[in-house]
Structures are given as C-alpha cells and as structure tokens.
Amino acid sequence: MKRAALLLLLGCLFLSSCMEAPGLSLEIDPSPTAQAVLRPSPTASPSKEAAESPSPAASPSKEAAESPSPAASPSKEAAESPSPAASPSREAEPEAESLPLAGVAIGLDPGHQAHSNKAPEPVAPGSSQTKKSVSSGTQGSWSGTPEYEVVLAVGLKLRQLLEEKGATVYMTRETNDVDISNVQRAQRMNELGVDLVLRLHCDGSEDPEKHGSSMLVPSNDCTQAINAESERAGEILQKAYIEATGLHDRGLKYREDMSGFNHSTVPVVLSEMCYMTNEEEDALINTEDFQQTCAEGLCQGILNYIAQRDEA
Numbered sequence: 524m525k526r527a528a529l530l531l532l533l534g535c536l537f538l539s540s541c542m543e544a545p546g547l548s549l550e551i552d553p554s555p556t557a558q559a560v561l562r563p564s565p566t567a568s569p570s571k572e573a574a575e576s577p578s579p580a581a582s583p584s585k586e587a588a589e590s591p592s593p594a595a596s597p598s599k600e601a602a603e604s605p606s607p608a609a610s611p612s613r614e615a616e617p618e619a620e621s622l623p624l625a626g627v628a629i630g631l632d633p634g635h636q637a638h639s640n641k642a643p644e645p646v647a648p649g650s651s652q653t654k655k656s657v658s659s660g661t662q663g664s665w666s667g668t669p670e671y672e673v674v675l676a677v678g679l680k681l682r683q684l685l686e687e688k689g690a691t692v693y694m695t696r697e698t699n700d701v702d703i704s705n706v707q708r709a710q711r712m713n714e715l716g717v718d719l720v721l722r723l724h725c726d727g728s729e730d731p732e733k734h735g736s737s738m739l740v741p742s743n744d745c746t747q748a749i750n751a752e753s754e755r756a757g758e759i760l761q762k763a764y765i766e767a768t769g770l771h772d773r774g775l776k777y778r779e780d781m782s783g784f785n786h787s788t789v790p791v792v793l794s795e796m797c798y799m800t801n802e803e804e805d806a807l808i809n810t811e812d813f814q815q816t817c818a819e820g821l822c823q824g825i826l827n828y829i830a831q832r833d834e835a
C-alpha cells in the first residue's frame with residue numbers, strides 16, 4: 524500500500540512539473556498568447572484596470588471594438604464628433620447639459636508628426652532664441668514604432684471618451700501626415716479658447732532602465748498667466764493617470780524652454796506617458812488595451828480637474 528501511494532505521489536510530481544514547462548516558455552514567447560504575461564507593469568503592482576482588462580489576443584474589449592480606428596472607414600461616432608472643421612451639435616441634444624463635461628472645450632495635441640520640420644521658430648513670443656518647428660519624436664527601441672503613431676492612437680481614444688462625457692474636443696492633428704509646428708499648435712488652441720490643452724508624448728532615453736511617466740507644465744515668465752492653473756491641472760491629471768496605468772510616477776517637470784508652452788495663453792500640460800526606450804513600456808504602449816487604459820486615466824484626470832475648478 525505504501526509503495527503504491529509513493530508511486531502515485533511521484534506520478535503527480537512528474538505531471539505537475541510537465542505542466543509548468545509550457546508556462547515557463549510563455550514568458551519568453553513573443554506570440555500573442557504571451558501578452559498577458561508581458562502586460563503587468565514593470566514597477567508597481569499592476570493596477571486593477573490593467574489586470575482585469577483583456578489582452579489584445581483575447582476577445583477585444585467593448586471600447587476597442589467600438590472605437591474607430593484611424594485606418595478604418597469613419598464610424599457614425601467619428602462622423603458626428605465635432606472637429607475643428609465641423610460645428611459642434613451637442614447643444615441640440617436634450618441630455619447633453621447633464622453630462623460632466625458639458626460646455627467644456629478640451630484641446631488634444633498628439634505630439635510630433637511623420638516628418639520633422641527643422642525650420643526655426645521663436646522659443647517664446649518675441650524671443651531671438653529659436654527651436655525647430657517640430658521633430659519626429661522618439662521611437663520604440665524594441666518595437667520600432669514611432670512616438671507620433673502611439674500618441675495619436677491614445678489621442679483618438681481619449682477624444683471619444685471625452686466626447687461621451689459631453690466635452691467639445693479639438694485635435695491639432697488626426698493623421699500622422701501633417702506639417703504643424705509647435706507654435707502653430709499652441710496658437711490654434713489659443714484661438715479656439717479651450718479650457719485645457721493636453722499634449723500627448725512618450726519619453727525616450729539612452730538608458731533602457733529609465734521608465735515611468737512624467738507631467739510637464741509651463742514655468743516661463745511669459746506664461747505667468749497660465750502657470751498656476753497649468754500646474755494644478757498637471758497635478759490632478761498625473762495622479763489619475765498613474766492610478767489607472769500603475770506606472771512609476773516621475774512627477775511634475777517645470778519647463779520654460781518649450782515653444783509649445785511659451786506660446787500658449789490657455790492652461791496647457793504635457794504627458795510623457797511612458798518610456799518607449801524601456802522594453803516593457805515599449806511593449807505596453809503598443810497594445811490597444813494599454814492605450815485605452817492611458818486614455819481612461821487621462822480622461823478621469825480631466826474630469827477631476829474640471830470638477831475641482833468648477834467647485835472653486
């Protein structure tokens with residue numbers, strides 16, 4: 524009897540060790556089934572949202588299925604969404620006024636573009652110091668994906684979320700093939716008189732260990748009129764973004780050298796959403812699922828900012 528029990532135990536041990544083997548290979552297997560293993564955030568424990576959200580290989584989430592992809596033919600939502608060209612028609616809808624962002628205009632500026640423009644432009648109004656009009660940004664060290672592609676993907680998802688909350692959203696660009704300088708982007712938003720501009724970027728570094736997200740805010744003397752409000756918005760958006768994504772919080776960065784800030788007359792912040800030169804964050808930002816999480820975090824931040832601003 525004892526010998527039979529021992530054999531049974533050995534058999535179980537052998538079986539379980541066999542079953543673990545495929546699990547181990549999953550972690551290095553780049554196939555879609557491995558996405559779930561790669562997904563958890565590199566630093567903090569993965570956020571609830573990230574853990575619960577289905578991987579891109581699994582059945583697509585409702586949001587992903589509904590959100591119009593830039594390549595696909597425009598869906599009904601996309602056709603109806605107010606762009607700078609189209610006049611917003613939200614006022615006509617009876618329920619619109621009860622939405623939390625009713626009457627709020629948000630500017631989204633997905634950073635960079637497919638081709639850089641090196642023509643100089645003043646770093647601040649009236650300044651003799653210049654910077655190039657717009658660069659093509661960083662790119663994923665592992666994926667090779669350019670920054671301008673992923674920030675536009677997040678921007679389009681965020682636009683949909685904000686519009687669902689009643690906001691009027693203006694985007695500086697909806698495709699990668701544009702030529703709009705950083706000063707022109709700021710001026711366009713000034714003319715529209717938006718409540719807040721959110722610039723969407725990803726970071727890059729020669730150090731592949733560098734990871735996490737920071738929020739840039741203006742701090743130049745020439746932006747004195749918007750510095751405090753931008754800082755307040757930046758703090759609130761960053762908190763919500765970090766909570767949603769579970770990424771390492773690199774905090775607020777005060778910048779006086781950015782032409783896209785210095786020419787702004789409306790509150791403006793810039794999210795460096797992650798490091799594309801970090802292997803894990805490069806993989807994350809290339810998934811629809813994580814892009815959606817980024818958009819949800821930033822949308823929540825804007826909701827919190829507007830709610831607190833209106834309370835004051």
Ligand SMILES: [Zn+2]
Pocket residue numbers: 634635660661670724725
């Ligand atoms: Zn950038």
